[in-house]
Amino acid sequence: MFENKERTEISQLGEFGLINHLAGFFENKQPSTIMGIGDDAAVIDNGGNEYGLLTVDAMFEGVHFDLTFHPLKHLGFKAVATAVSDVCAMNGTPTQILISLGLSNRFSLEAVEELYDGIRVACDKYQVDLVGGDTTSSPRGLSLTVTVYGTVAKEKLSKRSGAKEHDLLVVTGDLGAAYMGLQMLEREKKVFMDHPNVQPDLEGHEYILGRQLRPDARLDIVQTLASLNIVPTSMIDISDGLASEIHHLGMHSACGFDVYDEKLPIDTQVMDRAMQFDLNPSVVALNGGEDYELLFTVGQEHYETLKSHPDFTIIGHTTANKGAYRLIGKSGAAFEMKAQGWQHFKG
Ligand code: ADP
Ligand code: MG
Numbered sequence: 639m640f641e642n643k644e645r646t647e648i649s650q651l652g653e654f655g656l657i658n659h660l661a662g663f664f665e666n667k668q669p670s671t672i673m674g675i676g677d678d679a680a681v682i683d684n685g686g687n688e689y690g691l692l693t694v695d696a697m698f699e700g701v702h703f704d705l706t707f708h709p710l711k712h713l714g715f716k717a718v719a720t721a722v723s724d725v726c727a728m729n730g731t732p733t734q735i736l737i738s739l740g741l742s743n744r745f746s747l748e749a750v751e752e753l754y755d756g757i758r759v760a761c762d763k764y765q766v767d768l769v770g771g772d773t774t775s776s777p778r779g780l781s782l783t784v785t786v787y788g789t790v791a792k793e794k795l796s797k798r799s800g801a802k803e804h805d806l807l808v809v810t811g812d813l814g815a816a817y818m819g820l821q822m823l824e825r826e827k828k829v830f831m832d833h834p835n836v837q838p839d840l841e842g843h844e845y846i847l848g849r850q851l852r853p854d855a856r857l858d859i860v861q862t863l864a865s866l867n868i869v870p871t872s873m874i875d876i877s878d879g880l881a882s883e884i885h886h887l888g889m890h891s892a893c894g895f896d897v898y899d900e901k902l903p904i905d906t907q908v909m910d911r912a913m914q915f916d917l918n919p920s921v922v923a924l925n926g927g928e929d930y931e932l933l934f935t936v937g938q939e940h941y942e943t944l945k946s947h948p949d950f951t952i953i954g955h956t957t958a959n960k961g962a963y964r965l966i967g968k969s970g971a972a973f974e975m976k977a978q979g980w981q982h983f984k985g
Contacts, residue, residue, distance in 0.1 A: 639663055653982040676890070677798050678727035678875060679788070689795055691732075691788040693724040699779035701982075707823045710749055712852040713782070714756025720877065721784035722764050723855040723930045727875035728797070730790035731860060734769045735761070738783040740776035753782075756852075764857055794864070796873035796934065801891035805871055805935040807954040808944055810859050812903040813880055814919065817926025818911040819843070819850030845907050853930045859949060866943055870934035879927040882977040884963055887935065894959035897975060899967050903951040924965070925978045 640663070648656055661675040672689060673681040679693035697703060697717050705713075718735060725732040737757065741750065761768055766786070826838040840847060856875075863870070872891050874883045880902075884895050902923045912919040935956060936944070944950045954966075963975040 673797065678724040679730070679786075681728070681795065681797075688789040688791055689730075691725050691728050691730045691790060692785070693721065694783060694785040695721040695724065696781065696783040698781045704823075704827070705780070706827055708851055710752040711756035711759075714753040714758075715760045715852050716756075717782045717784050718757055718760035718764065718766070719853055719855045720930060721786045722760070722766065722788075722857065723875045723877070725786050725788035726855050726857050726860050727873055727932060728788075728790055729794050729860055729863065729870065729873060730788040731857070732764055732766045732786050732788040734787045735766050736769060736785040737771035738781075738785075739771065739773045740779075740781035741773070742776045742779055745780065753780075764855060794869050796870040798872055798874050798886055798890035799892075801872040801887055801893050801935040801956050802937070803893065803956055803958050805937060805956045806941060806944065806952050807884075807895055807897065807933070807935055807956065808870075808950050808952050809876070809880065809903065809931055809933050810856050810949055810951075811929065811931040812905045812908070813876070813923035813929050813931065814908045814912070814926040815846045815849035815905055816853060816928035816930075817850075817922055818908050818915075819846035819848070820928075821915055821917075822846065822911065823850065843907065843911070845905060846911060850928065853928065855930060856932050859932050862947075862949060866940075866947075868936055868940050868943070870936050873932060873934035876929045876931045876933055877927060879925040879978070880929075880933065881924040881963070881975050882927075883933050884975065885977040887933065888961065888963055891935070891956070892960050894957040894962035894964070895954055895975075896957055896964050896966055896972075897954035899965055901951060901953045903953075920965075924975065 651659055657675065664675070666674050670683050671680070672683050679691040682690035682692060684690055695717070697720075699705060703713055721735065722732045757768065822840065822843055826840060829836055830838060872887050874886055876883050884897065888895055899920050902920055904919050904923050908922060909919050912922045941952070944952055964972040965975045966972050
C-alpha cells in the first residue's frame with residue numbers, strides 16, 4: 639500500500655499533512671458513512687431523522703497537560719469537555735462516551751478516583767453516559783482518550799464546508815484566555831522550581847486559569863442556535879487557534895475570510911496579562927488555541943439577532959477570494975492571517 643522507500647520525517651508533513659496522507663489510502667465502504675475523516679466528527683446515517691456523530695480525542699501527559707499544576711479533577715472534566723466540543727461543532731448533542739485510560743504505577747486509586755470525579759461532573763453537565771472504555775498500564779505517565787457519540791437532526795448538521803459568499807463569520811465567547819492561563823501557570827511553575835519557598839501568585843487570575851484547566855464545551859450554544867432558529871452554513875470548534883480554524887473553514891468551504899482586528903472578543907484579564915507578557919492581545923486571540931469556542935458562518939439575514947446577543951461576536955465575513963485569509967486593522971490595512979496555532983509534529 640505505502641510505497642515510500644526512504645525515511646521521511648513526520649515533521650515534513652506536519653499533523654494535518656500526515657492525516658491527509660493516511661486518509662488518501664482509505665475509501666469508505668459503508669453507505670451509512672455520510673462523512674469520514676476531515677470534519678470535527680464523522681457523520682453516520684442509521685436511518686431516521688437524525689445522523690449519528692462520532693469523534694475521539696486523546697490527551698497525553700507531557701504533551702497536553704502538566705500534572706504539576708493541572709488538578710486531576712479538572713483534567714477529567716477537560717478531557718470530556720474537549721471531546722464533547724467536537725460534537726457541538728457539528729451542531730450536535732452528545733449522548734454517550736467511552737474512555738480509554740493509560741496509567742503508570744505513579745497513580746494510586748485515589749488519584750484515579752479524583753480524575754473520574756471530574757469525568758462524572760462533565761457527564762452530568764453534558765448529560766452523557768459513560769458506557770465503556772479500556773484500561774491499560776502505561777510505561778510513563780497518564781493518557782486519556784475520550785470517544786464521543788452524539789446525534790444531530792439531519793437538517794441541522796453543520797460541517798466545516800458550506801460557508802457561502804457574504805456570510806457572516808461569528809465566534810462565541812472570548813478568545814485567548816486559555817493560552818494566557820497556560821502562560822501564567824508555566825511562569826509560576828518556573829518560579830516555584832527556582833525558588834520552592836515562593837508562593838505562586840495566581841490570585842485574581844481565576845478566569846484565565848479556569849479557561850486553561852477546566853474549559854467548557856459550548857453545548858449551550860447548540861441549544862441557543864436551535865432556539866433562535868439559526869443553522870450555521872459551516873461550523874468548527876476552536877481547539878488549535880482562531881486563525882488555524884478559519885483556514886480549515888476556508889479550505890473546506892472554498893472561500894476566503896476578512897476578519898476585523900478590533901472585533902476580536904478579548905477579555906480584559908487577557909488584555910492585561912498579554913501586555914504584561916509583552917504579547918500582542920490580537921495575536922494571542924488568533925493563535926492561542928484551546929478556547930473550545932464555536933466558530934461559524936451564517937447568512938446575513940441573522941445579522942440583527944446575532945449582533946445584539948451576548949454569546950456571539952460577528953468578527954468578519956466570507957469572501958470569494960478562495961484561500962485569502964485577511965486580518966483588517968483599525969486603519970483599514972490588511973494583513974495575511976497565517977495559521978500559526980498548535981500543530982503536532984511541527985518542524
Ligand atoms: P479536531 O481538532 O477537531 O479534533 P483533528 O484536527 O484532530 O480534529 O482531526 C481532523 C480530522 O482528521 C478528523 O476528522 C479526525 O477524525 C481525523 N483524524 C485525525 N487523526 C487521524 C488518524 N490518525 N487516522 C484517521 N483519521 C484521523
Ligand atoms: Mg474540532
